[in-house]
Amino acid sequence: xxxxxxxxxxxxxxxxxxxxxxxxxxxxxxxxxxxxxxxxxxxxxxxxxxxxxxxxxxxxxxxxxxxxxxxxxxxxxxxxxxxxxxxxxxxxxxxxxxxxxxxxxxxxxxxxxxxxxxxxxxxxxxxxxxxxxxxxxxxxxxxxxxxxxxxxxxxxxxxxxxxxxxxxxxxxxxxxxxxxxxxxxxxxxxxxxxxxxxxxxxxxxxxxxxxxxxxxxxxxxxxx
Amino acid sequence: xxxxxxxxxxxxxxxxxxxxxxxxxxxxxxxxxxxxxxxxxxxxxxxxxxxxxxxxxxxxxxxxxxxxxxxxxxxxxxxxxxxxxxxxxxxxxxxxxxxxxxxxxxxxxxxxxxxxxxxxxxxxxxxxxxxxxxxxxxxxxxxxxxxxxxxxxxxxxxxxxxxxxxxxxxxxxxxxxxxxxxxxxxxxxxxxxxxxxxxxxxxxxxxxxxxxxxxxxxxxxxxx
Numbered sequence: 001x002x003x004x005x006x007x008x009x010x011x012x013x014x015x016x017x018x019x020x021x022x023x024x025x026x027x028x029x030x031x032x033x034x035x036x037x038x039x040x041x042x043x044x045x046x047x048x049x050x051x052x053x054x055x056x057x058x059x060x061x062x063x064x065x066x067x068x069x070x071x072x073x074x075x076x077x078x079x080x081x082x083x084x085x086x087x088x089x090x091x092x093x094x095x096x097x098x099x100x101x102x103x104x105x106x107x108x109x110x111x112x113x114x115x116x117x118x119x120x121x122x123x124x125x126x127x128x129x130x131x132x133x134x135x136x137x138x139x140x141x142x143x144x145x146x147x148x149x150x151x152x153x154x155x156x157x158x159x160x161x162x163x164x165x166x167x168x169x170x171x172x173x174x175x176x177x178x179x180x181x182x183x184x185x186x187x188x189x190x191x192x193x194x195x196x197x198x199x200x201x202x203x204x205x206x207x208x209x210x211x212x213x214x215x216x217x218x219x220x221x222x223x224x
Numbered sequence: 225x226x227x228x229x230x231x232x233x234x235x236x237x238x239x240x241x242x243x244x245x246x247x248x249x250x251x252x253x254x255x256x257x258x259x260x261x262x263x264x265x266x267x268x269x270x271x272x273x274x275x276x277x278x279x280x281x282x283x284x285x286x287x288x289x290x291x292x293x294x295x296x297x298x299x300x301x302x303x304x305x306x307x308x309x310x311x312x313x314x315x316x317x318x319x320x321x322x323x324x325x326x327x328x329x330x331x332x333x334x335x336x337x338x339x340x341x342x343x344x345x346x347x348x349x350x351x352x353x354x355x356x357x358x359x360x361x362x363x364x365x366x367x368x369x370x371x372x373x374x375x376x377x378x379x380x381x382x383x384x385x386x387x388x389x390x391x392x393x394x395x396x397x398x399x400x401x402x403x404x405x406x407x408x409x410x411x412x413x414x415x416x417x418x419x420x421x422x423x424x425x426x427x428x429x430x431x432x433x434x435x436x437x438x439x440x441x442x443x444x445x446x447x448x
């Protein structure tokens with residue numbers, strides 16, 4: 001294994017460990033020592049990649065943020081917005097890194113973190129998709145893409161938090177579906193709405209699609 | 225001052241102190257000692273009213289929950305739902321007790337607390353109002369009051385959290401308005417929608433109305 005590959009792998013190991021410690025203990029109570037123990041790496045290796053606990057938290061949030069943007073482009077941009085939400089719902093139920101990133105962004109006591117940035121990054125991605133949807137004539141004339149984008153991100157954040165609190169995400173599919181069915185008819189033309197798939201089961205399919213694309217990209221990299 | 229009045233006043237002092245400590249430090253990091261110092265009461269007085277840190281947190285959440293339900297009845301139940309949301313937006317900007325209660329309910333690391341109950345209590349109040357709205361023929365035929373109620377509570381929780389993170393609530397009026405304008409047209413008949421006041425400025429008026437009613441009730445009690 002090349003030196004660079006090993007560094008990337010170590011970084012990933014540390015981030016996964018940090019994610020599980022932040023998820024379990026919260027940002028405030030988590031310590032670098034907890035993360036070292038969970039990752040099974042040396043202090044030197046950790047500080048080579050991350051300078052502080054804040055730095056580790058940003059790493060987790062960024063890794064989670066990257067996941068958000070990986071739905072492949074759709075010709076219908078509204079479907080792409082919906083798919084981003086459905087993928088997130090699927091990942092929250094399956095991926096501890098995504099759960100930890102979302103919890104850090106929602107942690108009102110992680111005052112050392114600039115949590116606003118994490119919200120705003122999601123919002124920007126959504127706004128860009130909705131701008132394209134507007135250009136393509138998919139949206140109702142009154143829609144302000146930036147407002148709708150921030151609403152979707154904020155409302156989704158609350159809905160997932162409520163689902164985590166009342167059912168440990170067991171009802172997240174239903175709550176996601178209720179959210180989309182309440183918001184989308186006020187955003188999209190009826191003619192577009194009839195073509196959009198809002199069913200939560202779609203999440204697993206999108207996840208498989210994204211995984212296959214990532215695997216293909218890694219294989220191409222390895223061959224190059 | 226009667227003994228009972230003094231006890232109520234002490235309890236209130238302790239809850240206000242607990243709210244400010246929970247808001248500042250988070251549930252996990254807050255200690256009974258912090259709360260004693262902030263309240264300026266004896267350990268005996270505190271333990272007379274509250275048995276534990278969890279008990280104090282429930283007290284704060286419950287005090288906050290009571291605030292939620294105090295919009296006087298409206299003939300249009302949809303307006304009552306909207307007013308509950310607008311009042312909460314006003315109070316989040318003005319009342320530290322409300323802020324602390326909401327933060328406890330949103331604190332994913334307060335694992336000792338049954339946070340689900342707090343969400344569900346709000347949901348139940350909203351659902352009861354929407355059931356009445358449905359009976360009065362205000363709602364679109366497809367609306368399931370319980371689903372819409374839980375969506376409003378969850379989505380609002382996320383929107384307020386995002387507003388707190390990015391602007392310390394400075395943009396909460398705008399975000400609340402965007403939320404209501406996206407959801408209500410899919411819940412209410414157009415004919416009802418035209419009669420509903422969704423403007424955030426209404427929050428201050430409702431707050432004054434609720435305060436006046438509370439003052440009148442206290443005066444009546446004192447005279448009885």
